[in-house]
Amino acid sequence: MNKKRIAILVLIFSLTMASMGACGSAASSVDPAGTPVPTETTTSVPVPTDAPATATASTSTPTPTAAPTVAPTVTPTPKAYPPQVSLSGKRDDHLLTDEICCIEGDRFFLIVAAGADIPGDFADNVSLIMDRMEEETGLTFDVDWRLAGVDNSTVDYGYNPWEGFDFKDKLPIYIKVDLEDVGYIPCATAEFVTLYMYELFSEDVWNSVPSYRDNSWRRNDHIDYYTVAHELTHSLTERYARCGKILTEGCADYVAEKVIDSLAFVSPDFEGSVENMSNNLFYKVEDDVTPENAEEIFRNDYSDLSVANRGDEYTLGRMICSFLSDTYGESFLRDYINACRNAGYSYEQFWGMLEDEDRNKLADIFKETFGDDVFVNFGKYYQAHKSDGYW
Numbered sequence: 001m002n003k004k005r006i007a008i009l010v011l012i013f014s015l016t017m018a019s020m021g022a023c024g025s026a027a028s029s030v031d032p033a034g035t036p037v038p039t040e041t042t043t044s045v046p047v048p049t050d051a052p053a054t055a056t057a058s059t060s061t062p063t064p065t066a067a068p069t070v071a072p073t074v075t076p077t078p079k080a081y082p083p084q085v086s087l088s089g090k091r092d093d094h095l096l097t098d099e100i101c102c103i104e105g106d107r108f109f110l111i112v113a114a115g116a117d118i119p120g121d122f123a124d125n126v127s128l129i130m131d132r133m134e135e136e137t138g139l140t141f142d143v144d145w146r147l148a149g150v151d152n153s154t155v156d157y158g159y160n161p162w163e164g165f166d167f168k169d170k171l172p173i174y175i176k177v178d179l180e181d182v183g184y185i186p187c188a189t190a191e192f193v194t195l196y197m198y199e200l201f202s203e204d205v206w207n208s209v210p211s212y213r214d215n216s217w218r219r220n221d222h223i224d225y226y227t228v229a230h231e232l233t234h235s236l237t238e239r240y241a242r243c244g245k246i247l248t249e250g251c252a253d254y255v256a257e258k259v260i261d262s263l264a265f266v267s268p269d270f271e272g273s274v275e276n277m278s279n280n281l282f283y284k285v286e287d288d289v290t291p292e293n294a295e296e297i298f299r300n301d302y303s304d305l306s307v308a309n310r311g312d313e314y315t316l317g318r319m320i321c322s323f324l325s326d327t328y329g330e331s332f333l334r335d336y337i338n339a340c341r342n343a344g345y346s347y348e349q350f351w352g353m354l355e356d357e358d359r360n361k362l363a364d365i366f367k368e369t370f371g372d373d374v375f376v377n378f379g380k381y382y383q384a385h386k387s388d389g390y391w
């Protein structure tokens with residue numbers, strides 16, 4: 001399905017090359033040995049061939065649970081922003097980029113790669129999503145968190161487009177274009193969001209890649225704000241704490257669904273996102289979940305990728321969130337994630353893969369928060385609802 005473009009307005013680049021001051025302590029605390037794992041990239045990380053010469057591409061696997069050591073002293077290098085542009089706010093206007101540029105919002109920076117096609121209401125909609133997300137969860141993006149340091153080897157598959165920029169504590173959201181159909185997928189951590197979305201590729205880019213051009217089904221006929229909300233949820237929760245794969249992915253799906261549902265009235269893109277979401281969410285996990293095995297599954301957290309069924313963590317996690325909401329009330333996520341945070345499971349301390357010990361500790365915190373019988377009760381809930389179909 002081809003994107004219908006009613007009007008194309010190439011917005012004027014206001015070439016305010018704002019040079020920045022000192023990076024400050026936040027951006028200088030980098031320990032490459034303890035690189036954070038982008039939430040969506042549990043499989044091998046491809047190296048982009050279009051990374052600029054200045055980027056340090058790396059496929060190194062993060063050292064499990066490697067804690068940051070003392071931050072090295074880094075002399076900040078002032079760096080100019082990419083050209084700053086603004087959007088019209090109108091859905092039918094489009095920003096077509098032929099070079100990297102950035103858009104500053106109240107609480108984020110959109111960094112847009114060359115070859116993108118951004119609708120005029122995109123930044124406004126990101127703001128709406130962030131606002132609704134905070135209302136839904138009772139969490140805030142402005143929580144006191146520490147930038148663990150953006151590292152070249154982990155940001156956008158080896159390319160760090162914002163190294164040295166001063167984002168003033170605003171969340172960098174990078175909109176990238178996959179020029180060679182490498183298969184990059186969106187990812188997010190406490191520090192950033194990277195979005196690869198086919199519908200944000202320009203027509204020229206789309207038509208220049210045969211596997212895109214000849215497979216129109218790969219692209220939505222709407223901007224998929226569900227994906228945006230899912231990734232933003234990762235940034236929101238990870239600013240508080242790490243909480244294991246099942247709940248990380250589960251709550252991202254759960255919160256994104258709630259948020260997008262509540263914004264369906266905003267535009268046809270949100271409407272399309274709701275419809276698409278209903279059609280594509282996973283329906284069941286591979287192994288049955290019972291009162292007897294629910295705790296073991298949670299403690300294992302689908303961490304053994306050789307046997308884990310990819311996608312189960314999303315489905316099961318979303319089901320756990322529904323169960324917790326029904327049983328304990330809407331504050332369940334805030335309660336649990338603050339308990340994890342209070343127990344020291346901060347992003348700063350645990351920015352690699354979680355070891356068995358940590359996963360067991362998180363399961364213990366889960367029981368302390370919701371009661372010793374929480375897993376048994378979830379197993380019963382699962383059995384009672386597993387045939388409902390849509391989660």
Ligand SMILES: [Zn+2]
Nearest residue numbers: 039040249252
């Ligand atoms: Zn995710």
